[in-house]
Amino acid sequence: MDLLRFITCGSVDDGKSTLIGRLLYDSDSVSLDILAALENKPTVHGTVDLALLTDGLRAEREQGITIDVAYKYFTTPRRKFIITDAPGHVQYTRNMVTGASNADLAIVLVDARLGVIEQTRRHSMVAALLGIRHFVLAVNKMDLVGHSQEVFDKIVTDYAEVAKQLRLTNVVPIPLSALHGDNIVERSAHLTWYKGPSLLEHLESVPATEEANVRDSRFQVQYVIRPQTDELPDYRGYAGRIQSGTYRKGDKVTVLPSGVETTIEAIEINQQEVESAVAPLGVILRLTDDVDVSRGDSIVPVKQVPHITRELEATLCWMAEAPLRGGRKFLLQHHSALVKASLPTILYKIDVQTFTHVATDEAKLNEIVRVRLKTAAPIVADPYRQNRDSGSFILVDEQTGNTVAAGLIEATDPELFTEAEPGALAFSI
Incomplete structure (x- = not known):
């Protein structure tokens, strides 16, 4: 089962936290004790306030806005997900940058009553700068515009101009109502004119790893290990995380920036030797030669030198x-x-x-x-x-x-x- 990391972004009050809450609620990803506590809270228009599932900071609950970046996790039979709920206010753009840095997909929420506004453009630009390739244009609060196809089509047309300017080639528009669950997990009976997938159906099917760099193997040393025990008197290992690509025992590698060439003698994961390891695993590399390697140095294949x-x-x-x-x-x-x-x-x-x-x-x-x-x-x-x-x-x-x-x-x-x-x-x- 693979993993999809996605971020919700857009202007304040577009419904990002409610959308995430609805995804968790309708996909049965909320524990019974949290669900019981949630149902005892005041309702919003007769509906459980699902935004409370992500707005965990006291200041957020009091103001009704998202200030910090919130992370939530859930799993369906088809895929695992990590959700990032980014703040909508312009003064928290830096928080949004942090949240989007590891995302594979961006859900850009737009209030159906307001259409494409400055924050829509700002967050789309940040997501594009950060290398996100998959976008969902989630036109929320369709219930407040009478589930109008005309309103939806106009927003899609307006955002198409933004996508053209940002060179976005993979944007999927979906009309929905996070508050009432329309087109979130199940397709909505109120939006029969829409023939596309629900939001969760699309999230389960979009390619998750096609943008990962599997060609250029990168490993940066975080810590030099020298146990110097009786069992391993000459042991020297280099601990770190494989940033991209694959490392195998016997690979010819170059230590950078010194440029010294050597060979991987062994790879360890959890104190067990393995034949190979892939990103993003944390590993220990042992080299055949006693070379000068320090924290911050890189170990890369000789044919993939950056x-x-x-x-x-x-x-x-x-x-x-x-x-x-x-x-x-x-x-x-x-x-x-x-x-x-x-x-x-x-x-x-x-x-x-x-x-x-x-x-x-x-x-x-x-x-x-x-x-x-x-x-x-x-x-x-x-x-x-x-x-x-x-x-x-x-x-x-x-x-x-x-x-x-x-x-x-x-x-x-x-x-x-x-x-x-x-x-x-x-x-x-």
Whole structure:
């Protein structure tokens, strides 16, 4: 049984938390004790308030909005699911970036009464930037517009223009009512003009792993293990998580950034030797040669060596209250690797309405910008669109230790860096 990770996004009060609650409720994924407590709560229009299944923070319950990112898990006979409920307010765009970073599919909710609005565009843009390829346009609250096909068709047409600008090629529109369960698990008798699948039917059938990078094997060392016991006096292992691809005993590998070549002598999982292991397993690799390997180094197949660079171009979501300006220095955290980095210039920011380049010399909280970075030590990385795991990083303030930006690597070769063109379309997905 495979796993699908998906995120719900859209504007505040579009019904994201209620949608997730309905999925859990109607698929019998709510435990009896939680269900009993839920049914004792005040109802919404005579219906159990299913949003309480995800709005766990006290501040969220009091305000009726989602502030933090909530994760829920459920299973059907066909598939396992991890749901991410992202906040809808513009000031929590940074939370949405965190939630969408590992998603395979995005459910973009639209209130049928309001249609496509700025937050619809903003969240669609963030999801597209983060490499999500599968989208569901969930037109919610159809009961409040009389289950009108005309209203639904207009929203689908409006969103098609957004999808065109963002180069989205896989968008499935579904009319529904999360509050009443129409088209969530079962197809609705109120929407007989709609001939497509219910939301759960689509989630169970959409390909879950087609975007995974299985060609480029990546492993970054998190910890060097030296037990030095009587049984294993010369034991040296390198613990970490396989980020992508497959590793096999006997593989010829290169240690980066040093470039030393060696062979995998053994692979261990839970203190047991195995012949091979695949992403995203945590493993211990043992090498045939006694080479110098440290935390943050990468071990990759000799025929799949990524680019080693001290210069990169990246897209950032700025997460700090103080604005970003060119000339600042940071710590760049690339999984286990931590290096000093400078940001000489901001190339442009992305306009949420037009998705085009806008010239700027600063980035404010939650804005999306393209920048260039220089690192004090070489990093081993891939462009994000080639490999989501090895193409992402965060920037950390040197003084406070706070995370100030989430980054997606766009290019690691200076010859492939782009020129900032005011007004140019920011997407080439």
